[in-house]
Amino acid sequence: MRTPIRAAVLNSCGRLDYETVHIDLPGPDEVRIRPLHVGLCHSDLHYIDGTHQTNLPEILGHEAAGVVESVGSAVASVKVGDRVVTSLTMFCGSCRYCVTGRMALCSNRTQLRDRPQPAVVTDAGQAVGTMGGIGAFAGLLLVHQNGVVRVADDLPLPVASLFGCAVLTGVGAVVRSARVATGDTVAVIGCGGIGLSAVQGARIAGASRIVAVDLSATKLEAARSMGATDTLESGPDVVRELNDLLGAGVDHVFEAVGRRETVELGLQMLSPGGRCTVLGMVPDDTPIRVSASDLYFLEKTLTGAFIGSSRFTVDIPQLAALYQQGRLQLDEMISHRVPFEELSTGFDRLADGSALRVVADMPLGP
Numbered sequence: 001m002r003t004p005i006r007a008a009v010l011n012s013c014g015r016l017d018y019e020t021v022h023i024d025l026p027g028p029d030e031v032r033i034r035p036l037h038v039g040l041c042h043s044d045l046h047y048i049d050g051t052h053q054t055n056l057p058e059i060l061g062h063e064a065a066g067v068v069e070s071v072g073s074a075v076a077s078v079k080v081g082d083r084v085v086t087s088l089t090m091f092c093g094s095c096r097y098c099v100t101g102r103m104a105l106c107s108n109r110t111q112l113r114d115r116p117q118p119a120v121v122t123d124a125g126q127a128v129g130t131m132g133g134i135g136a137f138a139g140l141l142l143v144h145q146n147g148v149v150r151v152a153d154d155l156p157l158p159v160a161s162l163f164g165c166a167v168l169t170g171v172g173a174v175v176r177s178a179r180v181a182t183g184d185t186v187a188v189i190g191c192g193g194i195g196l197s198a199v200q201g202a203r204i205a206g207a208s209r210i211v212a213v214d215l216s217a218t219k220l221e222a223a224r225s226m227g228a229t230d231t232l233e234s235g236p237d238v239v240r241e242l243n244d245l246l247g248a249g250v251d252h253v254f255e256a257v258g259r260r261e262t263v264e265l266g267l268q269m270l271s272p273g274g275r276c277t278v279l280g281m282v283p284d285d286t287p288i289r290v291s292a293s294d295l296y297f298l299e300k301t302l303t304g305a306f307i308g309s310s311r312f313t314v315d316i317p318q319l320a321a322l323y324q325q326g327r328l329q330l331d332e333m334i335s336h337r338v339p340f341e342e343l344s345t346g347f348d349r350l351a352d353g354s355a356l357r358v359v360a361d362m363p364l365g366p
Contacts (some may be wrong), residue, residue: 085164188256
């Protein structure tokens, strides 16, 4: 009863192999989706280049927009033919985090992915993992219904794919996690898709100054066009330059690179009482050095945000409305589009820093 599909499978570090795998029919609470557009994320790249480890083989890709192909018997939220977006922050709806509105921390998320047999297998019957319970770099994907939200028919699906991670993470970190207030000052370190979303979130929240920090002049120009009031090229004097601009640091820093050095830089950029929110995936084997006096004398806060602390079933329709009103600039964030068979080219653009956000155009059928 499985369906053969084409997929890009990570079999070993540094290599995506295009091969035929076999995907199961949806269980009672599952939705089978034909992805049409998938955003390429640095978290995917981190697994490809070995910065982070995962069980292999695995199908990567989690920032997907597509069409529902079939649904399980208990699925009521979407139907066949609906246009949908996936999210890593699938939720159970009954644990203490879900019932208090912190769905991104759902304690039962892993169990939602449990099923009596693997969702995807090779020709030989070996189980193939799916990143975050999604695995979007394939002709079809299978996901729990609580990891899917319907989007309007007139929302462009290449743009819709960004909602599943980049926009949820960047905007959500500003308005949900850090709760930036009108008049606050903000710095964003790293101006890829997530950083640019954070810049726009700060603009929407009413921040008085938004300082974008990056090595790329192109990315800094994009940040300014999306709401940054100031830009700084990252370098050894960037903290002094920030203080020259604003006097004594900023109220909020959003780190969107995923390196120990940029997290530590973010802490240095904070004014007393400020908050540094880490969005990048810093490897566990690179401990972050924190000056204790920054904590107890200056009351600085270092924290993180998983997918922007999102409540995605509410957030994605709201973000889509902001885009349709012209208040979120998302077309401009897609700097590259690549066909499915050229994912490696897209990831090269991410790795060399030349891309804002890359979207893969998926094949129309399994």
